[in-house]
Amino acid sequence: MRIRRLFKWTRFGIFAVFGVIVLSTSILCIYTVDTELSAEYEINAQNIAKTIADSSAGILLNQNLATLQSLVDQFLAVQGIRYIYITSETGEFLAHTFVPGIPEEILASDHSSTESVQRSLPGMGDFIEVGSPILAGVAGTVHVGMDLDVVALKIQRAIGQQVYLICVILVLGVLASIWFVNLAAKPLAELLAYAVDLARDGERDDFAEREILARDDEAGHLARLFLHVARQGTGRGSVPGATGQE
C-alpha cells in the first residue's frame, strides 16, 4: 500500500492529462465540426438554389409554373431542405412548398436578396435560408431553407461519435495505467518487504534464498545490495553478484 502511494500522483497526472485531452479535443471537435458542417450545409444549399435557378430560367420564361413546381418538389426530397420558394422579379411567389400557407415572416422579407439569413418560423423551426438569382435576378430569385435542427442533429451525432471514441480511449488508458502501475509496484513491494525483513532479522540464513535475489532487474539488484550491506554489517562475507558497480 505504501508503495502504491508513490504512484498516486502519477495516476492523478495521467487522469488529468487525459481529462485535458478529452476536454480540449471535444471543444476543438465541436468548433470544427460545427463550423465545417454549417459551412458545408450552407454551400450545399447555395448549390441547390443555383441549380434550381439555372434549371428554372427557361421554365419561367415560358410561364410553365406547373413544371416549375414539379422541379421544386423534387428538390424538397433532399435531406435538410425544408422549404423552397421562387419569386418573380416583382416579388410575386411563383412556386413554393409551404403548407398551409406562406409564413408572414417570409412574406415580409426582401425577396430579391440572396444573402444567407437565419430564420425562426413559428410552428416550423429554425432555418438558414440562402438565395440565388435567376438570370442575374431579372427573372426572379430562388430561396432554399435548410433545417438547422437537422444540421444541429448532424453536428451532435458527429461530435458524439468523436467524444465517445475519446472516452473509450480514456477508459482503456486508465485501465492500462492501473495495470502498469501494479506491474511496477509489485517488485517494489517485494523489495520493501525483503528490506524490512532483512533489517529486523539479518542473521537468518534463508535471506540468501529469497526469489527476489534471482530477479534480473533493479529490484533484484537492490535486494542483493541490501543483503550484501547487511552481511558486511554482521561480518558474514559478501553476496555474489552484489557489487557497487551494479
Add this chain to the structure above:
Amino acid sequence: MSMEGSLGQDSGGREIWGPPVTRKSLMRGGLAALLVAPWTASSLGAGGGQESGDSEAEASGRTQGAGATGDEIVLGVSAAFSGPSRGLGTELYRGATAYFNLVNDNGGIEGRKISLKLYDDGYQPDPCVQNTMRLMLEDKVFLLFGYVGTPTVTRVLPILKKFQNESIFLFFPFTGAQPQREPPYGDFAFNLRASYNQETAGLVDNLVRIGKRRIAVFYQIDAYGRSGWAGVRAALEKHGEKLAGEATYSRGEKFTGSMRKQVEILQGVSPDAVICVGAYAACAAFARDAVDLGLEVPIANLSFVGSENLLKLLVEGRLDGEKYTRLLINSQVVPSYEDTSIPAVREYRELMARYDPKVPEELTQEEYTPFPHSFGSLEGFLNAKLLAEILRRLGPNPDRAGLEEAVFSIRDFDLGISEQVSFGPDRRQGLQRVYHTVVDNGRFVPLDDWGARFA
C-alpha cells in the same frame, strides 16, 4: 359481365396488373426473364374465337410491332387505384373498359383485341415513373393510356421525350395541366379534355360577372395545384384583379384531416369565392371546415376533383349534408351523365349497365364502392371511344410510327356529344368545352343561372 371475359386478364384468366416496380423488382424481373419464358398478356374480349397465335399472325403478314401482336393491342396504364385518390383511377378505368369490352365483343380492332396492362401508382410521381419504365421497356406496350394526375404525368413527360424515337405517346391523361399541352413535351401527348386554364377561366369569368371579384385559391401543393393556381391567376389578370389569397395542403391528405388552418388563412383575406384545385378527399375536408367555421362563400372545384366522391364524403351519414353542398360549384369537362338526350351518354349508360367493369381485385386492396355513373367514368368512356377510332384508322398493320398521322386524321369527329373533335399538328387537345354544375337534391345538375344561385 364476368371477370373471365373482362379486360385486365390474360388468356389464362390471370389479371394483367402488378404492384409498383422497384429497382430490385426490375432486376429480379430481368433475371427471371432470362430463366423462364415470359408470359404474354393477351386480350380478353368475351367470345374469343378471334384470337390467333403468333405463327398465324406471321402467316397473315401482320406487323409484329411492339404492343401490337398478332391478336391484341396492349395499352399501358399507370393510375391511382390506391390511396385517398383511388376513386379517380377506378372511375376512369371503369368507363374506358366498358367501351373496350364492347369493341372486343365485336371482334376487336382489325381482329386484335384491346387489352390493358394496369399498374397502380397511388397518385404518386415516383411509382408512376417506375411503372412507365416497366410498361415501355418490359411490357413493351403499344401506347400509354388513361394516366391520372398532373404530378404523375409531369414526371413521365421527360421519359417520353427521351424515348421519342420509339414513337410512344401518352393518350388522354386525366389532367388538364399545361406541360403536356405545350413545348417541350406537348408533342408526346394527346389530350381529349379541356385544360385547367379553360376550367379556371370559366369559373373566374362567371364569378366576376356576378360580382365575386375577390377570389382566393385553395390548392394542392404540387404541379397540379400550381397549374390551377396559375390558371386562376391568369384569368383574374384579364379582369384586372389579383388573387385575394391562397392556402395549400399536401397531396394525399384524407377527409379525416383538418383544414381549419387553411380556412382561417382564407378567412383572413375575406374572399368572395374560393376556387379549390385538389382531389376529392382534401377538397371535401376544406368545404366541410369552411362551412363549420363560417366561411360562407361559393366554393368551386375543378373537374379532377372527382365530383361524386366529393359529394359522397360531404353528405354520407349526415342529416345536414345540404349545408355543406349548397355553395359548391363543380367544373366539368364532359356533359352530365344524367342528360340522356346526348347519344354518347345513352351509349355510356347502356354499356356501364351491361358490363359494370371492375378493377382487378389485386389492385383494389382498399375498399372502394364505384358509382354506377360518374363524370370520371364518362370521361374514361369517351377517351376509349376516341382511342378505338384512332386505332381503327391505323389499319390492319398497326405501327406506333403511324399513330400521329392517325390522330391528325381525326377532323370534326362526332363522339356523340354536342362538340366535334378535331386534332392536328397544332391542335393536340380534342375538346374545348367546360360545363358547370351544382348540387341539387343530392345530385350534380347543370348550373344555368349563376346570379340567381349565388347572388
